[in-house]
Amino acid sequence: MLTSFYKMHGLGNDFVILDERTGDLSLTPARIAALAHRRRGIGCDQLVTLRAPAAEGADVFVRFFNPDGSEAGACGNASRCVADLVWRLSGNATPVLQTLAGLLPTHRTPDGLVTVDMGAPRTGWEDVPLARAVDTLHLPLPGDPAAASMGNPHATFFVSDFAMLAQGHALEHDPLFPQRANIGFARMDTPEHMRLKVHERGAGVTEACGSGACAAVVNAVRRGLAARTCTVELDGGTLHITWSEQTNHVLMTGSATMAFEGTVDLAAYPS
Numbered sequence: 250m251l252t253s254f255y256k257m258h259g260l261g262n263d264f265v266i267l268d269e270r271t272g273d274l275s276l277t278p279a280r281i282a283a284l285a286h287r288r289r290g291i292g293c294d295q296l297v298t299l300r301a302p303a304a305e306g307a308d309v310f311v312r313f314f315n316p317d318g319s320e321a322g323a324c325g326n327a328s329r330c331v332a333d334l335v336w337r338l339s340g341n342a343t344p345v346l347q348t349l350a351g352l353l354p355t356h357r358t359p360d361g362l363v364t365v366d367m368g369a370p371r372t373g374w375e376d377v378p379l380a381r382a383v384d385t386l387h388l389p390l391p392g393d394p395a396a397a398s399m400g401n402p403h404a405t406f407f408v409s410d411f412a413m414l415a416q417g418h419a420l421e422h423d424p425l426f427p428q429r430a431n432i433g434f435a436r437m438d439t440p441e442h443m444r445l446k447v448h449e450r451g452a453g454v455t456e457a458c459g460s461g462a463c464a465a466v467v468n469a470v471r472r473g474l475a476a477r478t479c480t481v482e483l484d485g486g487t488l489h490i491t492w493s494e495q496t497n498h499v500l501m502t503g504s505a506t507m508a509f510e511g512t513v514d515l516a517a518y519p520s
């Protein structure tokens with residue numbers, strides 16, 4: 250039996266989106282990893298599922314899975330893509346996404362971009378989470394990173410070049426991060442412009458990371474390095490991030506792209 254899927258990306262951070270609102274697809278970690286495989290599967294940075302919402306006021310319940318089968322509480326680029334997909338399918342231009350990180354209101358901008366309210370950052374050590382009580386603004390790691398969660402763990406290193414990117418895998422698995430972490434490397438060109446590269450937890454280096462951009466701006470503002478409205482330039486393109494002083498929420502604006510639709514025979518994948 251063939252199952253439809255949508256292939257979308259946010260600045261080159263790419264996703265396979267499967268709709269489980271018509272029935273469970275038995276997406277075990279093994280099947281997710283096989284579907285995400287760049288040669289033997291469809292291939293993606295994250296696999297995204299849609300389900301009927303449980304929360305009051307939500308239009309769709311969205312879950313995000315890495316190519317290693319692990320689940321992520323947040324995924325900014327995929328959130329923009331799901332908002333765009335809901336609009337394409339239903340005409341609703343302001344869907345509210347229910348995620349493990351909470352309810353994320355979204356809207357389209359006049360120039361066809363998508364804004365997601367990614368909610369408030371979590372900066373307590375137990376919220377990131379970290380393995381012990383340390384100052385999340387200056388972690389006890391070489392390179393003196395800061396840490397914050399957007400519903401998933403992020404560490405941000407402030408760098409002048411990106412040589413440290415090669416240490417991303419080891420840092421992802423540092424014992425200070427009991428749930429591992431996404432590792433961002435941020436170069437502040439001005440307080441309003443950041444160049445960012447991210448080694449993602451469970452996925453490796455991606456062309457863009459939306460929640461990583463949000464966390465990096467939050468950490469930069471906390472360090473006094475960035476303005477609350479900051480343009481983040483990633484390998485795959487630009488995101489506009491604002492950490493609102495009034496609401497304490499982080500707004501992320503950027504593109505969402507439909508690459509293609511397809512069908513897949515899930516019976517050909519491990520259960």
Ligand SMILES: N[C@H](CCC[C@H](N)C(=O)O)C(=O)O
Binds near residue numbers: 324402449
């Ligand atoms: N690409 C996603 C981040 C995925 C995070 C995932 N790697 C995790 O385990 O937290 C984004 O645009 O926010």
